[in-house]
Amino acid sequence: MKVKNLKPTIGFIGAGNMGLPMIKNLIKKGFQLKVYDINPKITKRLDKDNIKTVNNLRAVANNNFIISILPDTQNVESVFNTDSGIISYLKPGTIVIDMSTISSSSAIEIGKVLQKKQIEFVDAPVSGGVKGALNANLSIMVGGKKETYKKSLDILNSLGENVIYAGKLGMGQVFKMCNQIMVGSHIQSMCEAFALCKSKGGDLKLLKETLIGGSANSWMLENLGNDVINKNEHAGFRIDLQLKDLKLASEAAFESGVPLPGLSLVLALYLEARAHNEGKNGNQSLFKTYDRMSNQK
Ligand code: NAD
Numbered sequence: 001m002k003v004k005n006l007k008p009t010i011g012f013i014g015a016g017n018m019g020l021p022m023i024k025n026l027i028k029k030g031f032q033l034k035v036y037d038i039n040p041k042i043t044k045r046l047d048k049d050n051i052k053t054v055n056n057l058r059a060v061a062n063n064n065f066i067i068s069i070l071p072d073t074q075n076v077e078s079v080f081n082t083d084s085g086i087i088s089y090l091k092p093g094t095i096v097i098d099m100s101t102i103s104s105s106s107a108i109e110i111g112k113v114l115q116k117k118q119i120e121f122v123d124a125p126v127s128g129g130v131k132g133a134l135n136a137n138l139s140i141m142v143g144g145k146k147e148t149y150k151k152s153l154d155i156l157n158s159l160g161e162n163v164i165y166a167g168k169l170g171m172g173q174v175f176k177m178c179n180q181i182m183v184g185s186h187i188q189s190m191c192e193a194f195a196l197c198k199s200k201g202g203d204l205k206l207l208k209e210t211l212i213g214g215s216a217n218s219w220m221l222e223n224l225g226n227d228v229i230n231k232n233e234h235a236g237f238r239i240d241l242q243l244k245d246l247k248l249a250s251e252a253a254f255e256s257g258v259p260l261p262g263l264s265l266v267l268a269l270y271l272e273a274r275a276h277n278e279g280k281n282g283n284q285s286l287f288k289t290y291d292r293m294s295n296q297k
Contacts, residue, residue, distance in 0.1 A: 007031050008064035010155065013057075013079060013086075014100070015042050018126070019069045021133040022099075022159050023051060029158040036060040061089035065155060066096045069126075072244060073102040080110045092118035097152055099140070101125045101180075101241075103248055104173035105255065111144065111169040120148040123169065124156065125176035129237050137161040141179075143172035177249035183237075184246055184266040186220040187286050194228055195290035204229045224284040233281040233288070240279040243270045 007030050012023055015037040023046075026033055035053045037043050043053040054060050057079065066086070070076050076098055079085050090096070096114060098107065098121070107123035114121045122144030132138040138160035142149045149165050156163045166175040193216075197207045208225040211217060227234070246267045253260045273281075273289050291297065 008155075009034075011036065011060035011063035011066045013037070013060060013066065013068040014070040014075075015046060016069070016071070017130050018099075018133045020046075021130065022067075022069065025133075025136045026155065026158055027051065031155065031158070034060050034063065057086040058089045061086050061094075062091070064094065065152070066090070066094060067099060067155070068096070069099040071100070073106045073248075076100050076102050076110065077106060081106075081113055087113065087117065087119075090114075090117065090119050093120075095120045095122075095148060095151060097122050097124050097155070099124045099126055101176055101245055101248065102173060104143075104170040104177070104252055107143065107173050108170040120145065120151075121169070122148050122152060123172040124152070125172050126160065127176065127179050128160070131236070132160070139179075140164065141166045141172040141175035143167060143174070144169045173248075174252065177245065177252055180242070180245035181249050181260070181263050181266075183220070183283075184242060184270070185262055186218045187224065187283055188266045188269060190218070190220050190225065191228060191284075191287045191290045194287060195294055195296065198296055199294060220284075224282075227282065227284045228287045231287070233278070233285045235280060235282045237283050238279065239270060239273050239281055239283050239285060242283040243267070243274060243279075246270060 009032045010026060012019065012033050012035045015023060015035050023033060023035055033052060035046055035051055036057060046053050068076060068079060080087060096119060111121040122142050124140050124142045126138040126140050128138040136159055139162040140156050140160040141164050143166050146165060153163065166172045194204055197204060208221065208229060211221055246263060250263055250267055253263065269286060269289050273286055278285050278288065
């Protein structure tokens with residue numbers, strides 16, 4: 001006798017660096033997916049991997065869940081909050097999980113628009129990068145109704161190991177911004193310490209090992225310290241993406257009237273890096289900004 005697949009169906013929007021490994025993990029877990037990406041070159045590649053693709057938003061709408069992971073606020077708004085978007089095709093009761101990093105106020109707005117049509121929505125941005133997406137061990141920060149979070153857990157647990165209910169709608173994005181503020185500051189302080197040590201002729205490897213053993217240790221030092229020492233610019237999380245996230249945090253701080261002077265400093269340093277054509281480099285490439293400022297090689 002054929003066993004019926006009781007797992008909910010998923011329409012997945014955005015098969016980029018993050019989306020594609022997430023799609024593969026969901027398929028591995030037995031979910032049935034239809035994937036839409038605006039770039040036909042990407043969907044053609046998926047067809048070769050026998051992943052079911054569709055070529056418009058209408059065709060992806062008829063599912064129990066919709067997951068999106070798109071570059072920025074404008075892309076997510078164009079999909080969910082415009083007349084030409086998916087909204088008119090979604091049925092009441094559908095659950096939308098947006099995993100992109102976007103503005104918190106925009107996530108709240110999209111949630112309200114969808115709610116008017118009895119469509120549930122959570123903002124669920126992620127941390128952990130492409131590696132986390134590949135290994136299904138992302139951190140996922142969820143904002144929205146707790147009931148919707150609970151209904152989404154089976155899916156989210158297939159993508160991450162640390163799935164946190166952050167609070168009301170938009171709070172997932174707020175948590176992600178806080179994450180990015182600390183990511184930026186940790187990289188900046190690491191580059192700053194290394195710049196001083198280098199200027200005095202110190203041994204950077206020894207410095208790294210020394211700091212790892214004490215209260216200055218951080219995830220950044222452990223994971224990106226060697227890249228700074230070896231001048232490795234390779235992209236993990238790109239400078240462009242880091243800048244996008246710092247800008248979102250800066251706008252949110254402005255909305256709330258909260259001065260965040262450290263964030264402003266880090267944002268300016270990343271702008272300096274982008275002005276030197278390093279947008280596509282990994283965010284640890286901030287060490288080159290310090291090299292330029294101190295005329296060191
Ligand atoms: P990406 O550019 O690699 O992929 C985005 C995909 O969305 C592309 O394939 C693009 O064609 C598609 N797309 C754009 N607009 C669309 C639309 N209107 N309809 C359908 N498809 C559309 O980006 P990414 O690196 O996968 O990042 C996605 C999101 O995840 C971003 O918000 C980013 O900030 C966040 N994020 C990325 C990382 C990372 O390391 N790359 C880590 C954490 C969070």
